[in-house]
Amino acid sequence: MTGATTTAPAAGPRQTPPHAATRLSPTAFDAFLAAVVFFGCAGLNSQAYQGPPAPLILQVALALPLAWRRRAPLTVFYAIAAVALVQWLADIQLLTDVALLIALYTVAAHSTWRHTLMAAAVLETGILLASVRWAAPHGSFLNSLVFLTAVAVAVAVTGVNTRIRRAHLAALHDRAARLERERDQRARLAAANERARIAREMHDIVTHNLSVMVALADGAVFAQHRSPDKTTAALHQISGTGRQALTDMRRSLGVLRAGEPDALRHPMPGIAQLAALTDQMRAAGLPTRLDLRGDPTCVSAAAQLTLYRLTQEALTNTLKHAPPGTRAEVRIHCSPDTLTLEVTDDGPAARTPAPVGRTPGPPGHGIPGMRERAAAYGGTLHAGPLPGRGWRVRATLHTDPVAEDTP
Numbered sequence: 001m002t003g004a005t006t007t008a009p010a011a012g013p014r015q016t017p018p019h020a021a022t023r024l025s026p027t028a029f030d031a032f033l034a035a036v037v038f039f040g041c042a043g044l045n046s047q048a049y050q051g052p053p054a055p056l057i058l059q060v061a062l063a064l065p066l067a068w069r070r071r072a073p074l075t076v077f078y079a080i081a082a083v084a085l086v087q088w089l090a091d092i093q094l095l096t097d098v099a100l101l102i103a104l105y106t107v108a109a110h111s112t113w114r115h116t117l118m119a120a121a122v123l124e125t126g127i128l129l130a131s132v133r134w135a136a137p138h139g140s141f142l143n144s145l146v147f148l149t150a151v152a153v154a155v156a157v158t159g160v161n162t163r164i165r166r167a168h169l170a171a172l173h174d175r176a177a178r179l180e181r182e183r184d185q186r187a188r189l190a191a192a193n194e195r196a197r198i199a200r201e202m203h204d205i206v207t208h209n210l211s212v213m214v215a216l217a218d219g220a221v222f223a224q225h226r227s228p229d230k231t232t233a234a235l236h237q238i239s240g241t242g243r244q245a246l247t248d249m250r251r252s253l254g255v256l257r258a259g260e261p262d263a264l265r266h267p268m269p270g271i272a273q274l275a276a277l278t279d280q281m282r283a284a285g286l287p288t289r290l291d292l293r294g295d296p297t298c299v300s301a302a303a304q305l306t307l308y309r310l311t312q313e314a315l316t317n318t319l320k321h322a323p324p325g326t327r328a329e330v331r332i333h334c335s336p337d338t339l340t341l342e343v344t345d346d347g348p349a350a351r352t353p354a355p356v357g358r359t360p361g362p363p364g365h366g367i368p369g370m371r372e373r374a375a376a377y378g379g380t381l382h383a384g385p386l387p388g389r390g391w392r393v394r395a396t397l398h399t400d401p402v403a404e405d406t407p
Contacts, residue, residue, distance in 0.1 A: 031067040037102070038063035041095040055094060058087050062096040069106040077103040077119050081126065088129055100126065101155045108159025109166075120156050127152060200369050204309045205249055208316040213238050215284040215319055237283050270304030271296040271332070277312060278330065286319045287327045294334030303399050306373050307332065307339055310381070313370050314343035314393040322347030322391070339379075339397040346390050370395070 024032065042059050061083040065076045080103050087094060100123055107119040127148040135144035216238045220231045269277075271292070278288040296304070311330055318328050326347035333340040367383050370393070374381040379397035386392050 026070055027067075030069055033069075033102070034063050034066035037066060037096060037099055041098065054090060055092050058083060058090075058092060059094055059096040062087075062094065062099045066099055066102060069103060070110060073103070073106045073110045074115055074119070077107050078122075081122050084126055088126070088133065091133065093134055097130075101151065104152065105155045105159040105162075108156045109162040113160075116156060116160060120152065123152050124149060196372075200309070200373065202249065203369055204313055204316075208312050209242070211316045211320050212280060212284040213242060215286075268301060268305045269308045270301060271299065271307060271334070272304075273308060274311060274330070274332070277308070277315070281315050281319065281328070284319060285324060286315065286322075288315060289327075289329045291329065291331045292334075293332065296334045298336050299334055299339060299399055303339060303377060303397060306377055306397060307341055307395075310341055310370055310373060310393075310395050311343060314383075317367075317393075318343075318345045318347065318391065337399060339395075339399060341393075341395045341397070343393045344386065344390055348389060 038059060041063070042056070062080055065079045069076045077100075080099050084097060084100055087097070104119050104123050108116045111119075127145065131141050131144040131148065135141045216235075220235055220238070274290055274292070278290045281288040299307075311332075315328055315330070318326060322345055326345050328343065328345040331340075331342045331344075367381075370383070371381045374395050374397060377397040377400070379395060381393070381395040383393045384391070
């Protein structure tokens with residue numbers, strides 16, 4: 001680390017793409033299209049400005065509805081078709097009839113298949129009538145009918161293709177939005193699971209180490225006059241336990257930071273650290289025996305951490321609630337598929353909140369947390385009194401964690 005601080009550039013106002021600033025709105029574009037159709041076709045029909053005003057009025061009536069084509073596709077189409085019928089009855093040929101093709105495209109692009117077929121049938125009827133009146137006298141009826149029909153079909157197909165493509169893009173956008181929501185849900189669920197995991201780790205670390213420190217402090221108080229050497233040793237053990245607790249908390253929280261070296265230098269505790277744990281419990285005044293069977297090398301580090309925390313919590317509960325003189329035994333059996341843990345003691349079956357000689361503490365959530373840890377590995381945990389005298393915690397774990405369902 002050089003100590004230099006880098007600051008991310010402040011996010012400025014969101015820039016509008018250059019093409020978006022000059023893009024016309026749909027309403028403005030449709031009005032512009034209507035003007036282009038009118039002025040373009042009227043300019044080619046110079047006779048519209050000579051003689052009676054009927055051709056000019058018809059051109060206005062054909063082109064003007066296009067300004068509303070996307071807001072009311074069917075209404076605009078049938079309005080233009082009605083004007084075209086009047087034009088046919090008046091025997092006036094106008095290039096502005098192209099407005100019918102644009103209206104058909106709009107119906108195909110924005111309406112249903114049924115409406116598209118109905119509009120296409122109306123237009124085909126108009127093509128047939130126009131070919132009979134204006135092409136048949138010149139002997140080009142069939143050519144006119146085939147050509148105009150082909151143009152109408154091409155326009156309708158283009159409109160339908162536009163509608164299908166638009167629906168496909170909308171479906172893709174919906175799917176992307178749904179996937180983003182699911183990703184956010186998974187992230188929130190992962191964060192909640194991580195918070196729960198850290199809470200369990202903190203509970204186990206703090207509860208265990210504080211219980212040991214309290215037990216050592218109580219022993220130091222009793223021995224301060226009778227055996228100063230034992231008092232000094234107890235104080236050293238309290239100091240070491242406190243440092244170990246800080247190390248464990250830094251290690252647990254350090255995995256949240258990217259590139260945290262402490263997590264690599266200090267691996268999480270596992271089966272190999274159980275001997276040190278039992279030594280610590282003996283130093284705190286709880287004689288503990290460890291019986292380990294099977295090959296622990298076949299067990300994953302995460303499963304070993306779970307086993308360690310379960311053992312730690314069970315022994316801590318015994319230290320907190322059992323009276324002085326209680327003995328504990330830890331039996332572990334490792335196999336390639338399952339882990340079996342059994343922690344027993346010979347204290348009274350009915351635990352008292354404040355055993356003689358020990359400082360009481362508030363009730364915790366140790367056993368529910370232990371069950372959650374066991375369930376994460378598809379296992380079970382049972383805790384309860386033994387017949388006659390004693391207490392037992394028994395857990396069975398699978399060596400692989402249970403996969404969580406994703407939403």
